[in-house]
Amino acid sequence: MERLRPGDVALLDIESGGPPMHVATVEVFEPGPEGFDHARLLALIGDRLAFVPRYRQRLLPVPGGLAAPVWVDDADFDLTYHVRESAVPRPGTMAQLEELVSRIIARPLDRSRPLWEMYLIEGLEDGRVAILAKSHQTLVDGVSTIDLGQVILDHDTVARERIPDDWVPRREPSALSMLAAAAQTRAAAPDVTAPARAVARAALRHNPLALGVRAGRSAPESPLQTTLSQQRRFHTVRTDLDDYRQVRRFHGATVNDVVLATVTGALRFWLMTRAESVHSSRQLRAMVPMSVLDNDLEPTSLGSQVTGTVLALPIGESSPVVRLHQVSYALKAHKDTGKAVSALRLIGVGGFAPTTFHALGARVAADSRGREFNLVVTNVPGPQFPLYAAGARMLETYPAQPLLPDHAMAIGVTSYDGGVYYGITADRDAIPDVDVVGQCLSEALAELVDTTSETRMRAPRGRTADGPLDG
Structure with a gap:
């Protein structure tokens, strides 16, 4: 039997007394000629579920909590429980979709069942539909399990042959056998089977952030640090990849640099709308999970190819160009290690990998090892060509990252088919x-794009410093 790892026990412990620790993705589709409804999604997932066997397993606690829970096959697995349907009033707007998503992602997953849900949401304008997928972080480790959202997408509309699936749930271990296995493993490696609560406490000692403890250099003060409620808001922004490429070419940065500079400018503008001070030396710190290359790893070992980088965002800097160069310089150390992975390599790993990499990024952020930061920003490149689910074309894809304790905001970014979402x-x-x-994200990007025009470059310095609505 496979036992839950200490870091995952800590995730469940965080969730027990705080925010839910699942990741989610919202994808908008244009139905194909044959349409796209709940039955079609149900059949698609049923056909692909064999690729992710963990999605048919649940956690079984060890009697008395004497060891970490174990993964067992769900003998009563019910696909229709996990694959659900919902709708917004026709013709549904993005604002209505966001409100529905906000409510769904606020609800924790049922721990007595496999820790995932997927919703088909109908009623969007122009006949579009959306898929909202929720997966707990303990499911997706990038080694034995990738995100379900990664395996339901295809590069074309060609119908695939059904995957042979003769899955039969294995018998659940008895309480006696679980206790015996825990005792046997503890004798061989005492730290592996320490009681679950002790395991969680040990992990949390290495991760004070999970308990809301400020260790070492504290995160800069901001409205982003506060006690959380049980409810969430979710908002989407669609931008064009060509804008980032234009800024990259003109200023010699990378697309990732431009994305993070856009986030920096947006946070500056947002704080100004709240009458917050953004003096010249003010910074916010972002946990930015980065992909690294290790030639000793197998290509499918994605979990070990993501590491956490704490980046100082210079929100006090008034010039968008200087902000960009400061962000680029701060990331240069990561690039100079020689282990940074190019976007082309990432998008070639296992199909549409952003869903999995966002989940891995959330795990890295949760396992922050006491480093202090104000928010998490995950940015994952996707393929620049259309993908399909059962013949329906994916138009947009938006990550919904979980909130860590005392962290009021998280931002996920995915580039796909000419857009940055x-x-x-x-x-x-x-x-x-x-x-x-x-709105501030859109304005911050527009400000950066504006610096690439010849007339703008000849304008007096400082014209762009005043706020998000400056042209």
């Missing part, structure tokens, strides 16, 4: 103006 998850009470954050 932001998903902003926020605490409902702490950040009621999450839509303003979205």
